[in-house]
Amino acid sequence: MELRQLKYFLKAKELLNFTEAAMALNISQSTLSQQIKQLEEELSVPLFNRIGKRIKLTEAGELFSEYALQSINRANEGLLLLRDLKNLNTGKIAIGVIYSMRILFAKILIEFASQYPNIKIQVVFGTTKDLLERLNLHHFDFILTFHEELREPHLKYQTLLKANMVLVTAKNSSLAQKTNISLNEVAGLPLALPFSGSNSIQFFEESFGQKNLVPNVCMEINDIPTLFEIVKTGHWHTILSETSVNDPDVVGIPIDGKHMRRTIMIISLREAYEKKAVTKFYEMLAKI
Incomplete structure (x- = not known):
């Protein structure tokens, strides 16, 4: 059953004349008759009684017309919704x-x-x-994260920015005036680090390990x-990405x-449909 068949049926019901209905729809009468006949065959019940050139709704046609109208209205509502989605007047994104x-x-979230x-x-x-893990379960449209590991073919990667890893110390610390610091010096300092599940800490554990250093965590x-x-x-x-440091009482x-x-990336599912809202969010992220 097609929407156009429902439209043809409803116009014929309105005018009770196939010729006038065909003219109103700007199609031939034979096309109209054929499509309504196909609809009746699919429903296995006649929708019109044909008496000469006159037509009249059957009881089945009268009952079916209510549902046909609902279908057309719902389809039109769906079309309007998709237009709103395209024009960014509705929708949802998960990040x-x-x-x-x-x-x-x-900052980008507020702007968007x-x-x-x-x-x-x-x-x-x-x-x-x-x-x-949650991206692979389709919980997100995209994620923002560090990612230096081997890239997986089912994921799409877009580089967002490069970020330095920094030692974060108090503004009044004796270290605060340093312009840089070695990993050897960092290993000897008392450290409060992000939780061990953090990608950043895994990165630093590898960095310390390569130099045979044992940090004082x-x-x-x-x-x-x-x-x-x-x-x-x-x-x-502590040790963080420079993108994390915005407290006036600490320095990186x-x-x-x-x-x-390190590289911060936008990662999404390669084969997933990209919503227009997501595309716009990418454009704003590109300003960083």
């Missing part, structure tokens, strides 16, 4: 973001939500591992604002080494 991107991401207030946005912060915390509070005491330091000191600069 996964690593914790270290929350400051930069918040202000420009497209009718788009519902769901944001989930997490570790790279958790976000990738005193505590692990899975909340960056809390880490800042610990660092501001002056007794501990770049860590020496060509591998201390």
